[in-house]
Amino acid sequence: MIDYLTKLVKEIEPYVPGEQRADRKYIKLNTNENPFPPSPRVKEGIYTELDRLRLYPDPECNLLKSAVSKEYNVGMENVFIGNGSDEILAFAFPAFFNDGMVAFPNITYSFYPVFANLFQTKFLEMPLNDDFSIDVNSYSDENYRRIHRKSENKEEFQRISGILISNPNAPTGIALKLQDIEKLIQNNQDKLVLIDEAYIDFGGETAVSLVKKYKNLLVVMTFSKSRSLAGLRVGFAIGDVELIDALNKIKNSFNSYTLDRLAIAGATAALLDKEYFAKTRHKIISNREKLTNELIKLDFNVIPSQANFIFVSHERIKAGDLFQKLREEGVLVRYFDKPLIDNYLRITIGTVEDLHTLVQKIKEIILNV
Amino acid sequence: MIDYLTKLVKEIEPYVPGEQRADRKYIKLNTNENPFPPSPRVKEGIYTELDRLRLYPDPECNLLKSAVSKEYNVGMENVFIGNGSDEILAFAFPAFFNDGMVAFPNITYSFYPVFANLFQTKFLEMPLNDDFSIDVNSYSDENYRRIHRKSENKEEFQRISGILISNPNAPTGIALKLQDIEKLIQNNQDKLVLIDEAYIDFGGETAVSLVKKYKNLLVVMTFSKSRSLAGLRVGFAIGDVELIDALNKIKNSFNSYTLDRLAIAGATAALLDKEYFAKTRHKIISNREKLTNELIKLDFNVIPSQANFIFVSHERIKAGDLFQKLREEGVLVRYFDKPLIDNYLRITIGTVEDLHTLVQKIKEIILNV
Numbered sequence: 083m084i085d086y087l088t089k090l091v092k093e094i095e096p097y098v099p100g101e102q103r104a105d106r107k108y109i110k111l112n113t114n115e116n117p118f119p120p121s122p123r124v125k126e127g128i129y130t131e132l133d134r135l136r137l138y139p140d141p142e143c144n145l146l147k148s149a150v151s152k153e154y155n156v157g158m159e160n161v162f163i164g165n166g167s168d169e170i171l172a173f174a175f176p177a178f179f180n181d182g183m184v185a186f187p188n189i190t191y192s193f194y195p196v197f198a199n200l201f202q203t204k205f206l207e208m209p210l211n212d213d214f215s216i217d218v219n220s221y222s223d224e225n226y227r228r229i230h231r232k233s234e235n236k237e238e239f240q241r242i243s244g245i246l247i248s249n250p251n252a253p254t255g256i257a258l259k260l261q262d263i264e265k266l267i268q269n270n271q272d273k274l275v276l277i278d279e280a281y282i283d284f285g286g287e288t289a290v291s292l293v294k295k296y297k298n299l300l301v302v303m304t305f306s307k308s309r310s311l312a313g314l315r316v317g318f319a320i321g322d323v324e325l326i327d328a329l330n331k332i333k334n335s336f337n338s339y340t341l342d343r344l345a346i347a348g349a350t351a352a353l354l355d356k357e358y359f360a361k362t363r364h365k366i367i368s369n370r371e372k373l374t375n376e377l378i379k380l381d382f383n384v385i386p387s388q389a390n391f392i393f394v395s396h397e398r399i400k401a402g403d404l405f406q407k408l409r410e411e412g413v414l415v416r417y418f419d420k421p422l423i424d425n426y427l428r429i430t431i432g433t434v435e436d437l438h439t440l441v442q443k444i445k446e447i448i449l450n451v
Numbered sequence: 452m453i454d455y456l457t458k459l460v461k462e463i464e465p466y467v468p469g470e471q472r473a474d475r476k477y478i479k480l481n482t483n484e485n486p487f488p489p490s491p492r493v494k495e496g497i498y499t500e501l502d503r504l505r506l507y508p509d510p511e512c513n514l515l516k517s518a519v520s521k522e523y524n525v526g527m528e529n530v531f532i533g534n535g536s537d538e539i540l541a542f543a544f545p546a547f548f549n550d551g552m553v554a555f556p557n558i559t560y561s562f563y564p565v566f567a568n569l570f571q572t573k574f575l576e577m578p579l580n581d582d583f584s585i586d587v588n589s590y591s592d593e594n595y596r597r598i599h600r601k602s603e604n605k606e607e608f609q610r611i612s613g614i615l616i617s618n619p620n621a622p623t624g625i626a627l628k629l630q631d632i633e634k635l636i637q638n639n640q641d642k643l644v645l646i647d648e649a650y651i652d653f654g655g656e657t658a659v660s661l662v663k664k665y666k667n668l669l670v671v672m673t674f675s676k677s678r679s680l681a682g683l684r685v686g687f688a689i690g691d692v693e694l695i696d697a698l699n700k701i702k703n704s705f706n707s708y709t710l711d712r713l714a715i716a717g718a719t720a721a722l723l724d725k726e727y728f729a730k731t732r733h734k735i736i737s738n739r740e741k742l743t744n745e746l747i748k749l750d751f752n753v754i755p756s757q758a759n760f761i762f763v764s765h766e767r768i769k770a771g772d773l774f775q776k777l778r779e780e781g782v783l784v785r786y787f788d789k790p791l792i793d794n795y796l797r798i799t800i801g802t803v804e805d806l807h808t809l810v811q812k813i814k815e816i817i818l819n820v
Contacts, residue, residue: 086643086667087697088612091546096703099510116505125501128713132494135682135717136485138675141468165534168706176569177460200545200704243457274455298455306507313504313712328456334465335569337537343682344497344713348504 090202097196100416109439111430112414114281114391116310118365118433120348121358124311127351131343139343141334146346149353150318154290160320162329165340167280167304167317168193170329173336174244174300175201177328178274182243185226187216189423191252191278204237206230214254214385214393218266221245244274249289250281253418253428255387257286264289267296274325276300283308283363284370285388290320297322307390308363309352316341316349366390370431376441380448391430393423399451401425404444411443459571466565469785478808480799481783483650483760485679487734487802489717490727493680496720500712508712510703515715518722519687523659529689531698534709536649536673536686537562539698542705543613543669544570546697547643551612554595556585558792560621560647573606575599583623583754583762587635590614613643618658619650622787622797624756626655633658636665643694645669652677652732653739654757659689666691676759677732678721685710685718735759739800745810749817760785760799762792768820770794773813780812 100113143163151158164170171193175184180203186194188207198205206226211217220229223242230239245266250257258266267275275298277289282303289301300321306312319329333340352359370392374384377394385393395401405417405427416428429440469482512532520527533539540562544553549572555563557576567574577598580586589598592611599608614635619626627635636644644667646658651672658670669690675681688698702709721728739761743753746763754762764770774786774796785797798809 086547086613086694088546088548088550090549091697091700094700094704096700097707098703099507099707102507102509110506113507115507119502119505124504128497128501131682132497133488135493136488136679137479138468138471138482138484138681139684140471165709166706169709172705177457178455179457180459181457196704200701244455310505312507313500315508315708315711325455328460331460331463331465332569334467335463335565336541337535338466338468339684340534340538340709342684342711342714345711 094199095196097193101414103414106412109413109432109436111432111436111440112416113312114307114389114430115312116307116362116366116390117431117436118310118362120310121352121355123351123355123358124348127347128344131347134343139339139341139346141338143341143346146316146318146350146353149350150320153353154320156290156293156320157323159323160293160326162319162326163341164317164319164333166306166315167278167302169340170302170317170319171246171276171278172197172200173329173332174246174276175203177332178276178325179203179244182241183239184244184246185221185242186246187251189214189251189254191248192418194246204240206235206242207233215256216247216251216258218258218262218269221266222269242273244276245270246276246278248278248280250284250286250387250389252281252389253391253416253423253426254385254393255281255389255391256385257388260287260289260291264292267292267299271296271298274298274300276302278302280304280307281389284367284390293320293322297324300325305349305352309349309359310362311349311352314345314348316345366431369434369437372434373429373431373437373440376437377444380441380444391428393426393428395426399448401427404447407447408443411447413440413443463568464565466562470783472783475781478782478801478805480801480805480809481785482681483676483758483799484681485676485731485735485759486800486805487679487731489679490721490724492720492724492727493717496716497713500716503712508708508710508715510707512710512715515685515687515719515722518719519689522722523689525659525662525689526692528692529662529695531688531695532710533686533688533702535675535684536647536671538709539671539686539688540645540647541566541569542698542701543645544572546701547645547669547694548572548613551610552608553613553615554590554611555615556620558583558620558623560617561787563615573609575604575611576602584625585616585620585627587627587631587638590635591638611642613645614639615645615647617647617649619653619655619756619758621650621758622760622785622792622795623754623762624650624758624760625754626757629656629658629660633661636661636668640665640667643667643669645671647671649673649676650758653736653759662689662691666693669694674718674721678718678728679731680718680721683714683717685714735800738803738806741803742798742800742806742810745806746813749810749813760797762795762797764795765817768817770796773816776816777812780816782809782812
């Protein structure tokens, strides 16, 4: 048979996002969406663009770039706007990583190795501590080669070109302190350090304040979680102008306009409503503490989270079983059938009502074990 | 100085889209936008999604996929949805092209070599005929090696993995007949043939009817031109299920959700309004004929166009000069300072009012030459 596909496309295994089921109504606690709607100002922002849809959007997204630069007190030349933070992470591989190997934790956002395979970048998976925390001291030149040697990866070692850290980490929810991030950057000044802060607004401390000091730091954020705009596909990166220019070169070699007019306007409006943002994220933090306490009472082990999800295991019921039973009961959570974490569930923090329903369902399931 | 950038990002030259000037009000005839707004139903479609923005969009875009499959009488498994047709063209390189060289005309959409450089795919530029038409007979195995040998490209010849043809071609506007497209496909059955039909709705004949017959044909279209939705970023591809699956694998290794909820809903609504579509595209075709006749009267050479733009030169005034003078007069057109076409202007077809203003300005400029 004649074959029209590349070797690459035949070999890669795409990322699989959390399921979006339509067979019945579910309480959706599986894709870390925000349970609250976005700021009401988002609609108003979108309305302003509805009569200009025949025209291409601003490829620079300057309206949004300006709002981000003001919010984070950086120059507009320090801001890159992308179609979700995933697109920015993808662009980082051809821009920064793929002349060498990229290092990231062995338990983290499972899209990282997928990006690496797409852009044919080798990667080095760095072991977490036993408590799932990241050991920043292990990210050193002395260690990379040693960890590579001990790993099952039999590819030849290459210089580490970059480090990719999710902070707070996913799916654990554990955050690194800013001083640890800074230590990591200082110990790796010849490498690009990308901090993926998708979940930073739920209790972590952003590394944006370090951008002026370190030219090798790129911070990536998203509107999907804390700004309740998963449906609008907007992310941004903050870093030295040289890094931002490189991202722009990749983007403009791929697609001149990756954000539509409505996404730019809607995200800008969301960013300007600081009061609403403060209110909803505090509600989520408060619900996280409530859910944590309830689950501890039910004999769960709950990893301390600074994200809008918690990562939990139970001493008597297997995570895979609980996942299935909750789905039968109309509650979707996330289960990763992978080494080290295959007895844990990741549960998105929902509303107080979601939380009560979840706890009630879990109680019933545990009673029947 | 420490360097955080890859060799690739330092070397590539991004695509430069037509200028979007904000210094004054222009008649914008430089980026092939539709002068008419999209169907009024688009807004209604968008309104239906405004209360769901906190939730991720459908990564499969099934609502839109279903509408496209009905409109073009193909299965849903034969449809891929992308963030503009540019994103689909970009994905085609890692999916189909980059195990070999991709062949495309030496005068065509100038994004093609940019995609090739991003994905490190070698390309072969096939000369047009002297009248700027594409010679489909030159796309044969006997010829590729010969043309490569005659070209300035001193890279080693590799097998041709795919062919990329814009139909109608840009910036010439000349369309190939369906029988010529079929001949091209038949002569290249071991290669992927991608027909970029961004401008097909203004008088060309789509190759979608050949998709069932030829497994190596992928047809790519956009909502940016004939559907007046440049600001919404939506494109689609139609082809054999194996080709669509490959595009999905690349997309899902890059970004699970490249279209937001509003783009999916808006584009679907536009596709369903067939009456509006027929009306506006006929107006553009009629305005193209009017403008062509007016410019011929003013001693322009107008290449016969089946697109929403015309490609013109004048016997007395240089294209670069006319471009500058029109800009000073508040009219933006597109000028490409490139060999073979540096004495031509590409002019987007606007409203009747745009057309009259343009002709008036050109008359004044010519009088003063």
